[in-house]
Amino acid sequence: MSSPDAGLLVALVGNPxxxxxxxxxxxxxxxxxxxxxxxxxxxxxxxxxxxGDGQKVELVDLPGLYSLAAASPxxxxxxxxxxxxxxGDRRPDAVVMVVDATNLLRNLFLASQVAELxxxxxxxxxxADVAKEQGLRxxxxxxxxxxxxxxxxxxxxxxxxxxxxxxRGLAEALSRRTPMKRVxxxxxxxxxxxxxxxxxxxxxxxxxxxxxxxxxxxDTNASTAERLGWTLERREKPVRSARERVRNSGYxxxxxxxxxxxxxxxxxxxxxxxEGLGKxxxxxxxxxxxxxxxxxxxxxxxxxxxxxxxVFWLAKFPMDWIQLGVDWTKGxxxxxxxxxxxxxxxxxxxxxxxxxxxxxxxxxxxxLFLFIGILEDSGYMARAAFIMDRLFSWCGLxxxxxxxxxxxxxxxxxxxxxxxxxxxxxxxxxxxxxxxFMSCSARFPIYALMCAAFIGPLYGPGWESLVMVGMHCVGxxxxxxxxxxxxxxxxxxxxxxxxxxxxxxQMPKPRDVVWRMWQNAAEFVSKAGTVIFAITIIVWALSYxxxxxxxxxRIRAEHPTESAEKVKARVQAAxxxxxxxxxxxxxxxxxxxxxxxxxxxTVGVLASFPAREVIVSTLxxxxxxxxxxxADSQDxxxxxxxxxxxxxxxxxxxxxxxxxxLALMVFFALCSQCGPTIATLAQETGGWKWAAGSFVYMTTLxxxxxxxxxxxxxxxx
Amino acid sequence: xxxxxxxxxGQFGKxxxxxxxxxxxxxxMALGLLPGMVLKLIRKAPLGDPLAIEFCGQxxxxxxxxxxxxxxxxxxxxxxxxxxxx
Ligand SMILES: Nc1nc2c(ncn2[C@@H]2O[C@H](COP(=O)(O)OP(=O)(O)O)[C@@H](O)[C@H]2O)c(=O)[nH]1
Ligand SMILES: [Mg+2]
Numbered sequence: 001m002s003s004p005d006a007g008l009l010v011a012l013v014g015n016p017x018x019x020x021x022x023x024x025x026x027x028x029x030x031x032x033x034x035x036x037x038x039x040x041x042x043x044x045x046x047x048x049x050x051x052g053d054g055q056k057v058e059l060v061d062l063p064g065l066y067s068l069a070a071a072s073p074x075x076x077x078x079x080x081x082x083x084x085x086x087x088g089d090r091r092p093d094a095v096v097m098v099v100d101a102t103n104l105l106r107n108l109f110l111a112s113q114v115a116e117l118x119x120x121x122x123x124x125x126x127x128a129d130v131a132k133e134q135g136l137r138x139x140x141x142x143x144x145x146x147x148x149x150x151x152x153x154x155x156x157x158x159x160x161x162x163x164x165x166x167x168r169g170l171a172e173a174l175s176r177r178t179p180m181k182r183v184x185x186x187x188x189x190x191x192x193x194x195x196x197x198x199x200x201x202x203x204x205x206x207x208x209x210x211x212x213x214x215x216x217x218x219d220t221n222a223s224t225a226e227r228l229g230w231t232l233e234r235r236e237k238p239v240r241s242a243r244e245r246v247r248n249s250g251y252x253x254x255x256x257x258x259x260x261x262x263x264x265x266x267x268x269x270x271x272x273x274x275e276g277l278g279k280x281x282x283x284x285x286x287x288x289x290x291x292x293x294x295x296x297x298x299x300x301x302x303x304x305x306x307x308x309x310x311v312f313w314l315a316k317f318p319m320d321w322i323q324l325g326v327d328w329t330k331g332x333x334x335x336x337x338x339x340x341x342x343x344x345x346x347x348x349x350x351x352x353x354x355x356x357x358x359x360x361x362x363x364x365x366x367x368l369f370l371f372i373g374i375l376e377d378s379g380y381m382a383r384a385a386f387i388m389d390r391l392f393s394w395c396g397l398x399x400x401x402x403x404x405x406x407x408x409x410x411x412x413x414x415x416x417x418x419x420x421x422x423x424x425x426x427x428x429x430x431x432x433x434x435x436x437f438m439s440c441s442a443r444f445p446i447y448a449l450m451c452a453a454f455i456g457p458l459y460g461p462g463w464e465s466l467v468m469v470g471m472h473c474v475g476x477x478x479x480x481x482x483x484x485x486x487x488x489x490x491x492x493x494x495x496x497x498x499x500x501x502x503x504x505x506q507m508p509k510p511r512d513v514v515w516r517m518w519q520n521a522a523e524f525v526s527k528a529g530t531v532i533f534a535i536t537i538i539v540w541a542l543s544y545x546x547x548x549x550x551x552x553x554r555i556r557a558e559h560p561t562e563s564a565e566k567v568k569a570r571v572q573a574a575x576x577x578x579x580x581x582x583x584x585x586x587x588x589x590x591x592x593x594x595x596x597x598x599x600x601x602t603v604g605v606l607a608s609f610p611a612r613e614v615i616v617s618t619l620x621x622x623x624x625x626x627x628x629x630x631a632d633s634q635d636x637x638x639x640x641x642x643x644x645x646x647x648x649x650x651x652x653x654x655x656x657x658x659x660x661x662l663a664l665m666v667f668f669a670l671c672s673q674c675g676p677t678i679a680t681l682a683q684e685t686g687g688w689k690w691a692a693g694s695f696v697y698m699t700t701l702x703x704x705x706x707x708x709x710x711x712x713x714x715x716x717x
Numbered sequence: 718x719x720x721x722x723x724x725x726x727g728q729f730g731k732x733x734x735x736x737x738x739x740x741x742x743x744x745x746m747a748l749g750l751l752p753g754m755v756l757k758l759i760r761k762a763p764l765g766d767p768l769a770i771e772f773c774g775q776x777x778x779x780x781x782x783x784x785x786x787x788x789x790x791x792x793x794x795x796x797x798x799x800x801x802x803x
Contacts, residue, residue: 066744103775106775220738255746258747287759291760292763294763296763389766389778389780390762390765393766496740497740497779497780498780499745499779500777501778502776
């Protein structure tokens with residue numbers, strides 16, 4: 001992880017939304033690397049920063065946090081990173097503390113905690129443009145003196161103002177190694193800290209830093225003690241008596257830290273900020289409208305519908321072009337390969353099919369990321385969470401689950417990545433678990449095919465639309481109880497309180513939003529792309545081999561009078577039937593018999609596990625209408641309408657009865673059939689355990705519900 | 718002495734006590750909400766929960782159930798120390 005030429009490591013620390021990432025981009029330019037911290041789903045973004053004098057340092061952008069009393073995994077990473085407790089990572093040599101210039105007091109609390117780590121520090125007061133607009137004048141020299149002489153620099157990261165000064169300040173901090181002035185603890189608290197440090201050091205044989213002693217004394221969570229290997233039975237007594245000592249001096253031990261820090265920061269800030277005449281922000285006024293009792297929800301629905309409709313509408317065109325492009329490429333590369341049928345099929349169906357299946361969703365994914373970025377940067381995301389929280393809190397999720405779940409109706413992958421904005425690890429995991437239930441756009445083709453071929457012709461367009469809408473709700477109906485059970489009974493993680501800052505509204509910067517969209521998409525392509533590609537090739541191979549020439553000869557002999565095209569489709573169907581996939585499908589068809597699926601549907605279901613939209617083209621092959629069948633293909637509809645059972649008790653009756661049609665759609669609504677989703681879920685939940693759990697759960701649930709639907713409807717009709 | 722959850726939108730109060738053992742209160746303290754601090758209930762969400770409160774020049778949302786343990790004094794002469802609007 002370390003960069004060889006730099007040697008020095010500098011960490012960016014600060015509250016959420018202060019502009020750390022913006023400053024990081026400004027300082028490093030495009031020389032960035034994105035990785036993951038080991039064992040947790042927190043990404044580690046690092047880059048090389050030039051200090052202006054030829055010296056280069058490695059800069060890491062840490063997650064935002066309000067306090068070092070770590071409660072969430074993101075916060076724990078910051079603490080571990082700052083104290084050098086991350087495997088493969090060094091302890092930083094200096095800290096660039098990014099604070100919001102318009103709210104110095106609150107921001108400096110974290111700075112003051114970080115100061116306890118004793119690292120050289122540069123204080124960056126960002127968003128100077130906003131401070132100026134509000135009429136705030138900040139005496140940076142006075143503040144620097146009050147804080148022990150650390151460089152204090154006023155910047156506007158998004159305008160690029162003050163960036164050279166940050167480089168210079170950092171060089172100065174690294175050479176002079178000035179730490180920030182530390183808090184002065186009242187005598188009894190200082191004594192209690194010394195007691196804890198002494199006891200911990202005796203028990204563990206390790207040197208205990210001042211910062212660690214504070215975490216041991218002040219925090220309810222035990223992560224620091226666990227890291228130091230200080231066991232509960234050994235620490236219980238000394239920690240209790242040290243806290244007693246704090247309590248006897250008049251401080252609640254759990255409140256002492258913020259009380260002491262804030263009291264001293266108020267003194268340090270006295271006279272630093274002069275409030276002149278400025279424009280009152282528009283945030284309060286906009287909130288009066290957007291969070292209005294009646295208008296708020298109406299506007300919210302409007303914004304979300306607009307957001308969602310435009311994802312589909314805007315993505316439609318590039319998706320069509322990509323499809324055309326893939327088909328065109330197939331048309332170009334396939335004919336010259338005619339003499340080598342296996343190679344031709346590998347290229348056309350395997351490779352191009354895989355790349356195509358993956359690429360068509362890219363526009364939707366990009367546009368989703370774009371919209372999520374706009375919602376976040378404008379400040380509306382927090383308001384959406386505020387409005388929706390009540391609807392989600394009862395089942396263990398929170399308001400921040402809303403946008404990932406809504407986006408799930410387009411595509412689960414960006415939605416899973418957007419669950420990162422949920423701080424509460426419990427709600428985050430539960431949201432990630434239910435997102436794949438949302439009816440993503442890859443489910444649309446099978447609903448469309450079934451409704452157009454059966455529901456519409458039999459019951460009229462009214463029912464057809466109703467079933468379409470109903471199918472989009474099936475997943476949601478099962479997702480809510482799933483989240484409820486998961487958060488109440490299964491997940492043993494302690495929930496985090498839902499305390500959410502409602503930041504000021506701001507015009508999103510196109511460059512930032514596009515840049516983030518690009519980074520997310522690149523991460524998706526590199527991670528999920530390889531998985532889906534590999535799975536597609538495997539499925540292709542399973543349905544291509546074995547390929548005995550005698551099969552084709554037999555079919556041609558059996559149907560001497562038919563057109564060449566018809567025969568070709570029959571040959572293809574015959575090959576699939578005796579391929580490994582076909583044999584496997586036939587073998588396990590009895591498992592799907594209670595759902596009313598024949599072996600052809602079963603093969604389609606199996607082939608759709610990597611990517612569910614494959615079902616339509618697979619049915620095209622197994623029902624001998626040739627590949628390239630689409631949801632609106634008349635031939636496929638006809639073939640399916642005419643299909644009858646040829647064996648077993650149902651011989652002679654249509655395969656696609658109303659019961660089977662509904663069962664098939666419900667199965668696709670609930671089943672876990674998307675390789676990239678599973679891969680992304682594994683990545684976002686920090687291991688394959690939850691991904692495997694999701695796969696087993698969704699697939700089992702799909703089978704059970706679909707079976708119930710079939711058995712119920714077949715008895716009614 | 719009133720629980721924060723019973724404040725009316727627009728009403729100010731001075732924080733009298735909180736429960737530092739609880740996670741929510743620890744979060745709020747980190748954000749600067751300490752006893753003696755003036756806060757204002759700005760509004761409730763359209764469905765009545767959560768609440769948006771303002772203190773130290775920032776607006777923070779918290780759930781009704783979690784606001785019950787925060788006791789505020791509404792009689793104190795608060796508006797003088799009124800936090801600046803962000
Ligand atoms: N007005 C203003 N906005 C900024 C500035 N720097 C960052 N922002 C915006 O503040 C928001 C949060 O920035 P980001 O870098 O993501 O913050 P982080 O959460 O600390 O990484 C984004 O909408 C930025 O565009 C600045 O100097 N001035
Ligand atoms: Mg950031």
